[in-house]
Amino acid sequence: MFDVVVIGGNLAGATAAINAAEIGASAVLVERNKEPFSQAHCGEMLIDTEAELLNLDKIGCAKNEINTIKINISSKEKTFKLKTRRIIIFDRNFVEKRLLKEAEKSGVKLMLGIHMRDFKPPHEIILDNNEIIKGKIIIDASGIACQVGRRVGLDTKLKPKSIGVCIQSRVQSNFDANIIKSWFHKPYAPFGYAWLFPLNEKIANIGLGVPGGQKLDLAKLLKSYINDMTNGKYKINSTFRACVPSAPPMNRLIKDNVLITGDAARLAHPLSGGGIRNALFSGSLAGIIAAKYSLGEISSLEPYQDTMQTKILRLGKEYNFKCKISKNEDIFLRNFGMAISTICLIHRLFPNFLERLFTKFSERDKLILESYKESPFILK
Ligand SMILES: Cc1cc2nc3c(=O)[nH]c(=O)nc-3n(C[C@H](O)[C@H](O)[C@H](O)COP(=O)(O)OP(=O)(O)OC[C@H]3O[C@@H](n4cnc5c(N)ncnc54)[C@H](O)[C@@H]3O)c2cc1C
Numbered sequence: 162m163f164d165v166v167v168i169g170g171n172l173a174g175a176t177a178a179i180n181a182a183e184i185g186a187s188a189v190l191v192e193r194n195k196e197p198f199s200q201a202h203c204g205e206m207l208i209d210t211e212a213e214l215l216n217l218d219k220i221g222c223a224k225n226e227i228n229t230i231k232i233n234i235s236s237k238e239k240t241f242k243l244k245t246r247r248i249i250i251f252d253r254n255f256v257e258k259r260l261l262k263e264a265e266k267s268g269v270k271l272m273l274g275i276h277m278r279d280f281k282p283p284h285e286i287i288l289d290n291n292e293i294i295k296g297k298i299i300i301d302a303s304g305i306a307c308q309v310g311r312r313v314g315l316d317t318k319l320k321p322k323s324i325g326v327c328i329q330s331r332v333q334s335n336f337d338a339n340i341i342k343s344w345f346h347k348p349y350a351p352f353g354y355a356w357l358f359p360l361n362e363k364i365a366n367i368g369l370g371v372p373g374g375q376k377l378d379l380a381k382l383l384k385s386y387i388n389d390m391t392n393g394k395y396k397i398n399s400t401f402r403a404c405v406p407s408a409p410p411m412n413r414l415i416k417d418n419v420l421i422t423g424d425a426a427r428l429a430h431p432l433s434g435g436g437i438r439n440a441l442f443s444g445s446l447a448g449i450i451a452a453k454y455s456l457g458e459i460s461s462l463e464p465y466q467d468t469m470q471t472k473i474l475r476l477g478k479e480y481n482f483k484c485k486i487s488k489n490e491d492i493f494l495r496n497f498g499m500a501i502s503t504i505c506l507i508h509r510l511f512p513n514f515l516e517r518l519f520t521k522f523s524e525r526d527k528l529i530l531e532s533y534k535e536s537p538f539i540l541k
Pocket residue numbers: 168169170171172173174191192193194202203204205206207275276277278302303304305306308327328329368403404405422423424425429434435436437438440
């Protein structure tokens with residue numbers, strides 16, 4: 162029997178497995194894909210402080226640093242310039258591959274290209290080749306489907322409007338590599354937003370995400386956004402569709418010997434869909450707590466729930482705000498417009514306030530992990 166079995170080998174899962182193994186637990190990671198998607202299913206955007214745990218410079222990950230954000234709501238454009246912090250667009254595929262290598266180096270048994278077919282609580286994971294593996298603690302890092310959580314009776318159903326339905330292309334054209342653009346609501350992304358994240362002057366991730374349940378031709382909307390952002394001069398390298406939870410986080414992230422992390426726990430930001438930071442944090446924390454518990458160093462898994470509680474409450478409030486402003490078009494435009502104008506005003510009057518806030522949140526995450534484990538960096 163393994164101390165820790167992790168289902169899902171992307172950000173939350175690999176991070177959990179690495180941390181569990183580094184603490185000294187025997188860990189296995191089951192991932193249905195043989196290797197990470199060559200174009201990561203992601204906009205690949207983070208604030209620089211949020212990326213710290215990944216040590217991007219040290220591991221030689223390609224990234225573009227950006228200080229200007231243009232936000233468009235109903236054709237009114239606001240420009241937001243960061244003073245000290247940077248938005249980064251990074252090569253997530255490189256990071257995903259490095260995470261799996263790091264896991265292997267830390268002693269994690271990797272089972273790639275293998276699908277968890279079923280889970281028999283409390284310990285048995287049944288794989289699609291009928292092999293059974295057993296774990297004292299099971300970590301669900303299976304993304305939006307929450308595969309283990311579903312089998313232990315958690316309410317994992319999402320209403321269509323609580324799913325961000327996305328489409329994104331890797332586009333070749335001429336871009337200003339120092340500007341990210343986003344466009345809220347119509348004409349491109351009703352009740353959602355479209356984005357243009359440049360990797361450099363020639364390549365950008367251009368995509369859009371909208372609440373599910375609307376009858377929309379996403380491919381057509383994306384084509385018109387790409388066309389308008391590039392004056393019709395572009396070439397598409399690749400396109401994918403994917404979903405992100407746009408739901409309130411789960412209230413309980415522990416059920417018996419199962420810990421839920423990342424998108425499986427609905428920890429992506431309900432308004433922006435940004436989930437990398439919380440996937441890395443919750444995955445790391447779950448791995449550490451699961452390992453310490455299975456090795457007898459702590460007497461309960463509850464420190465995971467207790468530590469995540471602040472994030473759960475904050476994401477819950479943000480979800481309620483999203484519901485309030487999404488009632489109809491007028492309310493959406495008025496409230497979203499007001500929220501963005503307020504943020505821009507605060508930034509103009511108190512230039513360092515928001516950037517200090519970003520730094521504070523990331524530093525707090527790092528300090529929490531440090532309180533459980535000496536070096537919180539996931540990639541070294
Ligand atoms: C289009 C798009 C753009 C995004 N852009 C950004 C962005 O710019 N910035 C940001 O912060 N966030 C972004 N996000 C959100 C971010 O990608 C997710 O929050 C993040 O990937 C969550 O990581 P995770 O490890 O929890 O889940 P996932 O990345 O979904 O990983 C789950 C893993 O589990 C595996 N799996 C599932 N079921 C099984 C099974 N039964 N057996 C074995 N393996 C299984 C899957 O193959 C997958 O590898 C975006 C999301 C989308 C859809």
